[in-house]
Amino acid sequence: MTADCIILDSHIMTPKGVMERNIVIDDGKIVDFTTDIPQCDKKINARGLVAIPGLIDTHVHYGVYSPIEEAAKTESRAAALGGVTTMMRMLRLGHSYKTHLQAQLAASKSSHYVDYSIHATIFDASQADEMKYITENGITSFKLYMNLGGEVGHVYMDMDPGSSDLFESHVQLETDTIRKVLANAAHLGCPVLVHAEDYQMCECGIKKAKENKKDGLPAWSESRPPDSEAKSIKKVCEIAREYGTTVYFVHIGSAVALDAIEQERKKGTKVLVETCPHYLTLSYEKQSGYLAKVMPPIRSSSDKEKIWNAISQKQINTIGTDHVANQLKLKVRDDVWSSLAGFPGIGTLLPILLSEGVNKNRINLTQLVELTSTNAAKIFGMFPQKGVLQKNSDADITLINLKKEQKVSADFFGAFSDYIVYEGWNLKGWPQTTMVRGNLVTENMQVVGKPGYGQLVKRSLG
Ligand SMILES: [Zn+2]
Incomplete structure (x- = not known):
């Protein structure tokens, strides 16, 4: 079997603490955490980054x-x-x-x-x-x-x-x-x-x-x-x-x-x-x-x-x-x-x-x-479809760079608003790549996804 994607070498935040593994993703879900590199269509190098839900x-x-x-x-x-x-x-x-x-x-x-x-x-x-x-x-x-x-x-x-x-x-x-x-x-x-x-x-x-x-x-x-x-x-x-x-x-x-x-x-x-x-x-x-x-x-x-x-x-x-x-x-x-x-x-x-x-x-x-x-x-x-990095959960993964420094600007986000209260604040620690159900929506702080990909989440009652 060839999996869709693998995220290599990130520090993974799991409910049990930090784990040093590769994240294997198939069909929108996290399917495995490995030390080796199985057959995969796409490889994402995440050395030095932290993977969070x-x-x-x-x-x-x-x-x-x-x-x-x-x-x-x-x-x-x-x-x-x-x-x-x-x-x-x-x-x-x-x-x-x-x-x-x-x-x-x-x-x-x-x-x-x-x-x-x-x-x-x-x-x-x-x-x-x-x-x-x-x-x-x-x-x-x-x-x-x-x-x-x-x-x-x-x-x-x-x-x-x-x-x-x-x-x-x-x-x-x-x-x-x-x-x-x-x-x-x-x-x-x-x-x-x-x-x-x-x-x-x-x-x-x-x-x-x-x-x-x-x-x-x-x-x-x-x-x-x-x-x-x-x-x-x-x-x-x-x-x-x-x-x-x-x-x-x-x-x-x-x-x-x-x-x-x-x-x-x-x-x-x-x-x-x-x-x-x-x-x-x-x-x-x-x-x-x-x-x-x-x-x-x-x-x-x-x-x-x-x-x-x-x-x-x-x-x-x-x-x-x-x-x-x-x-x-x-x-x-x-x-x-x-x-x-x-x-x-x-x-x-x-x-x-x-x-x-x-x-x-x-x-x-x-x-x-x-x-x-x-x-x-x-x-x-x-939960546990969202909100956690574990097997069978949606591969909704944010890769963060804790050392990245960048000034806030409304322009960067390209949203409807033409201002932001934090304009000009120099912040240290930014998301670098965002994945939703196994597909990249942003990569290296650039949007690569498409509108219409996002779905209404099916929720269970409490
Ligand atoms: Zn409100």
Whole structure:
């Protein structure tokens, strides 16, 4: 038998530690680890590189500012260059899922360079009634936005495929809807992703800050205080405990939110926690301008240190990017209040964690793999197909060069966004080659794959 491909001489990150072997790949799967070189069609020399399971970005917004058939091309290209092999879309549908989900799925099919999966946002009771239908279409996780309501209920939904019109909407998340979603999700065996900020506290904070003519990222953080996260966390967890629902808190970046979660965990709530690279690298003290405006806001440098610390204490399960594919013309306005929240980050996820985490000894490679791949695969029903380098798993492999130094530039990733918050940062540690199901999508930091290769990942229920 001749295998499709062999990766030679890399240091392989396995669940049991580092292994020095060749990786034999056939039919999209890892079939063997060898010391010799069997018959293979393709040989990849990976001497000096580390092979890790391809990253799973748990939290990606694309299809909001450009339609999904275009956004999937631009953003999954950036994903591949950043070593991400599965991207999880945060779908916000402003319609019924029964009438509009199929069009979104169809438009996604021919445009991804890497594999993808979807979380379905539930905004109201009628969408909550469609949760079973949604799971029958391979989407087995749901999202709740606790920050939407009152005067701060404005949101951009995902565009309709084929259209380039922004889809503006207003959402009022009712407690009854929260209850229904948590109950249904428990019944279906799906986790619920929660954006935890109390909309009433944010509404009030923003009003006050504007009255006092405040501006800038410190004011933005003050207007949406960590206490609003804690309040929302408490509220959701109380209901989740009633039904036994697993709650996954997205983008946790403040010490107060972390403490609130720890307390709920002690009460027996099934809780999982995601943080994002920006909460590990940016603070309102250091960032000027409005580019780093995001919800929840970036916090103080002391919060930043606490998040690193929480990682080593195993209080954090995953690192997702909260990538938003938007552009400067919409992003930056006259003040922080009218500027758009969110920024791109899928391409820099791995380089940031290698440079600021691994190469500065804040995390080791085993932790990196767990936080960016293995845990996500387990939580979202993709393990052991994804998230691990072992026999019979998908050959989703990222080869990293820990010594490579390169400056960040938006141009390099070629995504929809014309900026990046890390522009000009000199990062040490970059992905060199990205493979999805045995085929190269990037090689030596160049895209060699094709849009349409990426597939919707089949997920099992928890
Ligand atoms: Zn998000």
